[in-house]
Amino acid sequence: MRDLIAASILSGLLGGTIFLAVTVNLYELVCTLGFPLVYTSRLVAEHLPTVEYFLMFLFTILYT
Secondary structure (H helix, E strand, C coil), X not given: CHHHHHCCCHHHHHHHHHHHHHHHHHHHHHXXXXXXXXXXXXXXXXXXXHHXXXXXXXXXXXXC
């Protein structure tokens, strides 16, 4: 980060920023993927009617 802030070359600054953003987002994706994956697979296993399935999914999105 210190090197990025002190960079005088714009392409180096942009490249480093993009790399850092992609790396952080991939890490966060791995950390937060578990709960939605388990919940969605559990909903599918219940064989709910389509309307109930989407309502449960909507409630999960709104209250999580």
